[in-house]
Amino acid sequence: MHDDPLLQPYQLKHLTLRNRLMVTSHEPAYPEDGMPKARYRAYHVERARAGLALTMTAGSASVARDSPPVFNNILAWKDEVVGWLRELADECHGHGCAVMIQLTHLGRRTRWDKADWLPVVSAGHAREPAHRAFPKKAEDWDIARIIGNYADAAERMKAAGLDGIELEAYGHLMDQFWSPLTNHLDAPWGGSLDDRLRFTFETLQAIRDRVGPEFIVGIRYSGDEGLPGGLTKADGLEISRRLKASGLVDFLNVVRGHIDTDAGLTDVIPVQGMRSAPHLDFAGEIRAATDFPTFHAAKIQDVATARHAIASGKLDMVGMTRAHMADPHIVAKILAGEEDRIRPCVGANYCLDRIYQGGAAFCLHNPATGRELTMPHAVPKAAAARRVVVVGAGPAGLEAARVAALRGHAVTVHEAAKDPGGQIRLTARTPRRQEMIQVVQWRFAECERLGVAFRFNSFADGEAVLAADPEVVIVATGGLPHTEVLAEGDGLVVSAWDILSGDAQPGSNVLIYDDAGDYAALQAAEKIAATGARVEIMTRDRSFAPEVMAMSLTPSMRELQKRDVTFTVTWRLEAVRRDGNELLAIIGSDYGGVTRERRVDQVVVNHGTRPLDDVYFELKEASSNRGEVDYEALVAGRPQAVLRNPEGRFQLFRIGDAVAARNTHAAIYDALRLVKDL
Ligand SMILES: Cc1cc2nc3c(=O)[nH]c(=O)nc-3n(C[C@H](O)[C@H](O)[C@H](O)COP(=O)(O)O)c2cc1C
Ligand code: SF4
Numbered sequence: 001m002h003d004d005p006l007l008q009p010y011q012l013k014h015l016t017l018r019n020r021l022m023v024t025s026h027e028p029a030y031p032e033d034g035m036p037k038a039r040y041r042a043y044h045v046e047r048a049r050a051g052l053a054l055t056m057t058a059g060s061a062s063v064a065r066d067s068p069p070v071f072n073n074i075l076a077w078k079d080e081v082v083g084w085l086r087e088l089a090d091e092c093h094g095h096g097c098a099v100m101i102q103l104t105h106l107g108r109r110t111r112w113d114k115a116d117w118l119p120v121v122s123a124g125h126a127r128e129p130a131h132r133a134f135p136k137k138a139e140d141w142d143i144a145r146i147i148g149n150y151a152d153a154a155e156r157m158k159a160a161g162l163d164g165i166e167l168e169a170y171g172h173l174m175d176q177f178w179s180p181l182t183n184h185l186d187a188p189w190g191g192s193l194d195d196r197l198r199f200t201f202e203t204l205q206a207i208r209d210r211v212g213p214e215f216i217v218g219i220r221y222s223g224d225e226g227l228p229g230g231l232t233k234a235d236g237l238e239i240s241r242r243l244k245a246s247g248l249v250d251f252l253n254v255v256r257g258h259i260d261t262d263a264g265l266t267d268v269i270p271v272q273g274m275r276s277a278p279h280l281d282f283a284g285e286i287r288a289a290t291d292f293p294t295f296h297a298a299k300i301q302d303v304a305t306a307r308h309a310i311a312s313g314k315l316d317m318v319g320m321t322r323a324h325m326a327d328p329h330i331v332a333k334i335l336a337g338e339e340d341r342i343r344p345c346v347g348a349n350y351c352l353d354r355i356y357q358g359g360a361a362f363c364l365h366n367p368a369t370g371r372e373l374t375m376p377h378a379v380p381k382a383a384a385a386r387r388v389v390v391v392g393a394g395p396a397g398l399e400a401a402r403v404a405a406l407r408g409h410a411v412t413v414h415e416a417a418k419d420p421g422g423q424i425r426l427t428a429r430t431p432r433r434q435e436m437i438q439v440v441q442w443r444f445a446e447c448e449r450l451g452v453a454f455r456f457n458s459f460a461d462g463e464a465v466l467a468a469d470p471e472v473v474i475v476a477t478g479g480l481p482h483t484e485v486l487a488e489g490d491g492l493v494v495s496a497w498d499i500l501s502g503d504a505q506p507g508s509n510v511l512i513y514d515d516a517g518d519y520a521a522l523q524a525a526e527k528i529a530a531t532g533a534r535v536e537i538m539t540r541d542r543s544f545a546p547e548v549m550a551m552s553l554t555p556s557m558r559e560l561q562k563r564d565v566t567f568t569v570t571w572r573l574e575a576v577r578r579d580g581n582e583l584l585a586i587i588g589s590d591y592g593g594v595t596r597e598r599r600v601d602q603v604v605v606n607h608g609t610r611p612l613d614d615v616y617f618e619l620k621e622a623s624s625n626r627g628e629v630d631y632e633a634l635v636a637g638r639p640q641a642v643l644r645n646p647e648g649r650f651q652l653f654r655i656g657d658a659v660a661a662r663n664t665h666a667a668i669y670d671a672l673r674l675v676k677d678l
Contacts (some may be wrong), residue, residue, distance in 0.1 A: 005311040017053040020310045022086030024297040024319035025102035027059030028361035034075035041088045042372035048097030051331030054122040060104045063153040067105040068115035076153040085160035100164040107173030108135040123177045124184030147472030164216025171259035176347045181230045202247040220253035226365045244292045251293040254283040266554035270299040273432030274348035301345045325363045346435040367669035379406035389470040394422020396656030397476030398443035399671035405450035412453045414460035426500045430523045464617035475616040479609025479657040494629040496524040496606040500543030505619045507602025512537045513573035514606045517546040521606035529563035540572040608661040616654045624648030639677045
């Protein structure tokens, strides 16, 4: 028997959970036609097989037609969901993992121009800033219908063999009834707290009438909205007590804050650079006040913090949700005494930000997550070991080396710098983004453990690469900033990288021309503005930083607004001229017909990178495949077999930004996808 508090079983009514780790409900936007099919199942099964105790599926599974998905959610109002969920539950149960699902009506947190074009409904007309729909104020027949919808959906979940359900009540219809900010109904559905809670208790009663007293029903709710005029902590505690006293629920899943704005959502689900476990004590207070089963998740990224959450009695079950997206095998690694090998969640929030843009959730640095049907979380050994040389130890090169070593190949990595990391090393220089360095550190540690040979300060040319007589060469040399975008004055500007690396000192009156729209411009702005300089970020796009997604933007905005950094959209920098001690920036527009000028003392251009590809082209002719990648084979997961030069003694591949400027996920995915079949 383990004495690790995290590994103690937990008894929730009749259900024995084998340890204290769960993933809380999170919709990764993997459904097909609104159904959790093979991909969805594989994603949850990967975690179940590795020892997770409880997986809370979905995230906001919709109970009603007028709650159209905001991010490809499961449609729990359709009967066909039962079969799909039964398959998922059966398979997870086969691995000893309990399965529940979150049900919801989104209320105003969606849009009317989705699915069936039904009006969005809420407890009042107040618009949610994040989704911008003006809701219909619920009528008696809406309320009766939706209560029935909840009960129907709960019954489907029971029929599917799930172990339980939880109702979502933060930012969705249920708590839109709770909050005085959003409930503008009259009695009996609005007004006093009793009346504002009526919808919830009637829904819970209707569910109980349908599923009986044994089926597990919980609720995930905000115990303190943290908004002027909203639900206070005192309200939250009172609601918690009433939920317990009702006898209708079996657990509380506690959240703190509000999610109606990007910034609010980011405080509820903190990202990189924000405090670890900021709401854990609050959840603990609710547990202490209610003495009732309490679950919670919010940036509990590491096992030590999770262990503390349980050992200190703050929680009964601890959610490590994004942490399991980064590494689904957390429990298996704890059990094997390999905690230090867990791939860390670095809070980049690529996963969650993507779903709000209509994409599927992918982990920035685990490309197998959400691709379990095609990408391995555990890379199997190859039939024959080969000599592999990797050029470049940025994220792509390190991943290539790691995966090649796991395949059993003999791997050498050349890196021109004295340390691994490439572009990520620069990113991580902004204190707020320090966590990014773990993307490098984890890979480097894994490579060292697997016996990869590293040659630092080695600016490898073709000869150096071929000295080891490799059978495979992978060029992952990344790119260099490209700033030559002006009609005149390219020589007068510096790059965002120059600012971040310290090669260029910040000016005092600075124009940042951001033509890439990614994080580099914001980080440069932050660094420059911190010196007290005046900073304007200009872009030709309709919005600033279009490649930086909502929640990742929040901490940056907080810094930039504090320092009065301004944003100018739809204007394009055309030329820069020297004018005495100053620079004259000539500004035009894609819309045409206008020109403006700015006088500044520094112009920073952010325009992505151009590939650093000399060594690739030096080696191309001599390689057996002349650098060609068979895309069909790559996508289908077959080995690369292009032969264009029978004399060639090695295959040559190029990955990451050495091919074209993309992002960290693309670089790492390039590497895993190629090398897993080498
Ligand atoms: C891709 C993604 C989708 C999510 N969707 C939901 C959701 O639909 N409902 C919900 O209550 N929480 C949702 N969450 C929030 C998680 O349940 C969890 O509270 C959050 O990720 C913080 O926990 P963590 O730091 O352990 O990841 C989502 C999270 C992610 C990463
Ligand atoms: S994308 Fe970032 S926040 Fe999301 S799981 Fe991966 S490392 Fe964690």
